[in-house]
Amino acid sequence: MRKTERYRHFTDYFTTHFPEPETELTFANPYELIVAVVLSAQCTDKRVNLVTPALLAQFPTPAHLAAASAEEIFPFIRSISYPNNKAKHLAGLGRMLAQDFGGEVPASIEELQRLPGVGRKTANVVVSVVYNQPAMAVDTHVFRVSHRLGLVPKTATTPLAVEKELVRHIPEILIPKAHHWLILHGRYICVARQPKCAQCPLTSWCKYYADVISKQEIIPKKTAPKVVKGEINNESGTTK
Template identity: 45%
Template sequence: MTAAADSAVSEQAPRKTSTARARASRKPESRLAMVRRARRINRELAELYPYAHPELDFENPFQLLVATVLSAQTTDLRVNQTTPALFAAYPTPEDLAAADPEELEQILRPTGFFRAKARALLGLSAALRDTFGGEVPGRLEDLVTLPGVGRKTANVVLGNAFGVPGLTVDTHFQRLVHRFGWTTAKEPEKIEQDVMAIFPKSEWTMVSHRLIFHGRRMCHARRPACGVCPIAPLCPSYGEGETDPEKAKKLLKYEMAGGPGQRLKPPPGFPGKAAPPLEVE
């Protein structure tokens, strides 16, 4: 763990018994109190992850769009290990649209579901070429017309390639907003609407990055590291995971555990190591 990360998690969560008793005696939370708590959680996460960023390597909107489509059902790390060869072979939508399907599939094989992903990339590249002049559109209503592109992917591209605020409602985001008690909605679009109503529009993209970072590093699906979580006093779900600080510390991942992140080319200020390239068998 880096010195900064170690310092951030050193103020360990309260003991489970006292916290459970305190929460059991709480009155129902008002809407105003929830919004204030949510915004404080966001501020705490901003201090914990001042370097939060999209974890896909990209140099332009086209690369981010393709990488985001490829990230379905796999890790950002595996996508980042695959896209250098992909973009070296097909640097533009026109190039990718003209790719041989079998050759494209072989490049995409490490990401899983490579045949479906190859079809999606061929289709969206052809649409970019034929409908949008070879450029990635900067409007959500245009992006979602592309094969393989839904609201989540569109918001990733808009927020990180065009500076248009949006929420990325992925599995980590959904898990954390439910644990934090920000919404009880199950449908991604309703979750998006509920969380948008809590934060100023200018915060939407960074709220997404911070929640996803926290979900990947500390607030895991099966065993969240409650015992070293700095926002434990603000979390109504504290105690779902490991509350012993020493055991919880062993559950941390990526730079929080002293390891590399997911990007082969991490942005300036990232405290961890660069991820390794794909090993060629």
């Protein structure tokens, strides 16, 4: 199947069945989103959503966060992965937002990446979700699912290579949505260890399904032959 056909199947299915996907992170404004996304690195959205209400109640604005130390932030995020580093990132992020950006979350990927704890993936999430820009954030789900579906080649071995490939082939207006489509499909159906292919509606054109799953054969377990008294042993030629 040609790549253009795969992309057409992909966009046709999701625009029909999930026309308005949304992030599962809870937020009310750009500041709350960037805090949540920084915390979500190598952590589930569910865990982040449990932590952010108390954290943001204590530090409701960049100015409040800027005035806090990492030690003051830590108790609110202790259950998050890598809490020490993330507490330091948030303290630095608050200060830079307050001092360099007037308390506003910048709208460009380049400026966002200046903030502590904000890499390209986080920056892409913010500009895509908040500012509806055609940016594709590539996390482990997007990376895995795009390869399995055959949307990107095996030679796309880095998140940036996958990002460029997806942005090149997905219509610009759909890129912010496609980011969520790939994440949610990877989170609930095309999971890492045992993808739920039996539940997946994309198997008719999925490259992974065609190359791997459909070729798997169920091999019955071998059972030891029963030995009957007086029966010839095929290996020794003797009788039992």
